[in-house]
Amino acid sequence: MSQKRPATLKEIAAHAGVGTAAASVVLNGAKSGTRVSDEKRKAILRVAQELNYRPNGLARSLRTRRTGIVGYFSGYECIDPRNEYIAAVMGGMQSGCTELGLDLLLYTPHVDLSPESVVANLSNGRLDGLIVSARPEHPISALLAVDHLPVVALADPLPDIPSVVADSYHGGELQAQHLAERGHHRVLYVPADYPFLSVLDRYRGFRDEAAKLGLEVIDGQPVHGHHPEIGPSEARLHPDDFALFSRPDRPTAVVVWDDAPAYRIASQLSDAGLHIPQQVSVVGYNGCLPATEPRWRLSTVRAPWHHVGATAVRTLHRLIEGEDVPSITTLPVEMIAGATS
Structure with a gap:
């Protein structure tokens, strides 16, 4: 079976009894001195529908210098949809693109490409703009800051690039206030195994507020976040931290950098015979609902990651349109x- 050839603009014009310029004005929005009557416009649209005409996207982008596509680049390697945070952010970006009539492209660089080659690929005309998640020291961050491509950073702020973030520092403050209000005095803080800027900010917020409130904070060993492939020893409390809960002066609360390990640690402590929350409280961060029903409804700081993703797209769109945007939106x-x- 041969594949049907799409109708051309010339064929649409011939069937509608008009010139090619008139058909181009109606179907492609071409700028022309050709005036098209309502009657001819209706005829062109009717024929285009009958022949299933589709405008040539490449030709339109050459004319408008827009592709209608924005990209997303992660400097944190894998974009894993099983990660509830990633799912929320991606959902927000998709909502923002739908609202503005844009398409979203996930960019995955090959490992053998240099940072310069990656930026060259991103800014070669296929994208109108880019949303990026990366640390400031990532080689691509400095290159994007001086490139002509409109760029917005998401979740972790980047120097010289407009950024859309959640108020991580205040989130840490809220965790400390929540535990102090419930009478806790000795708290184990379990950090991330990777220095995300937003995660470091929430730790600083917690530490600063805990000092004001008189909470004793024990710094625990880092744990992994969402990766399903990690082993049990990486997913839960370090043995030295777990041993704290067999002492008479054990912590009465655990603050974890992210909800996923917080759920695992709560299960670990419960399985060891500690009652949650009567004997030990567990507080997470992010507020992204897991795909399966959890054992507990976790106490957590809810960050609006879906809204962050959508706001990043709107901010990028304003940049593409030549508007001024804030250096940081919190x-x-x-x-x-x-x-x-």
Whole structure:
């Protein structure tokens, strides 16, 4: 079976009894001195529908210098949709693109490409703009800051690039206030195994507020976040931290940098015979609902990651249109009191 050839603009014009210029004005929005009557416009649209005409996207982009495509680049390697945070951010970006009539392209660089080659690929005309998640020291961050491609950073702010973030520092403050209000005095803080800027900010917020409130904070060993492939020893409390809960002066609360390890640590402590939250409270961060129903409704700081993703797209669109945008847009977070504190 031979594949049907798409109708051409010339064929549409011939069937509608008009010139090619008139058909181009109606179907492609071409700028021309040709005036098209309502009657001819209707005829062109009717024939285009009958022949299933589709405008040539490449030709349109050459004319408008726009592709209608924005990209997303992650400097944190894998974009894993099983990660609830990634799913929320991606959903937000898709919502923003739908609202503005844009398409979203995930860019995955090959490992053998240099940072310069990656930026050259991103800014070669296929994208109108780019949303990026990366640390400031990532080689691509400095290159994008001086490139002509409109760029917005998401979640972790980048120097010289407009950024859309959640109020991570205040989120850490809320965690400390929540535990102090519930009478806790000795808290184990479990950090991330990777220095995300937003995660470091929430730690600083917690530490600063805990000092004001008189909370004793024990710095625990880092744990992994969402990766399903990690082993049990990487997914839960380090043995030295776990041993703290067999002592008379054990911590009465655990603050974890992210919800996924917080759920695992709560299960670990419960399986060891500690009652949650009567004997030990567990507080997470992010507020992204897991795909399966959890054992507890976790106490956590909810960051509006879906809204962050959508706002990043809107901010990028404004940049593409030549508008001025804030250097940083910070969205509020909220403390959610669940069943684990």
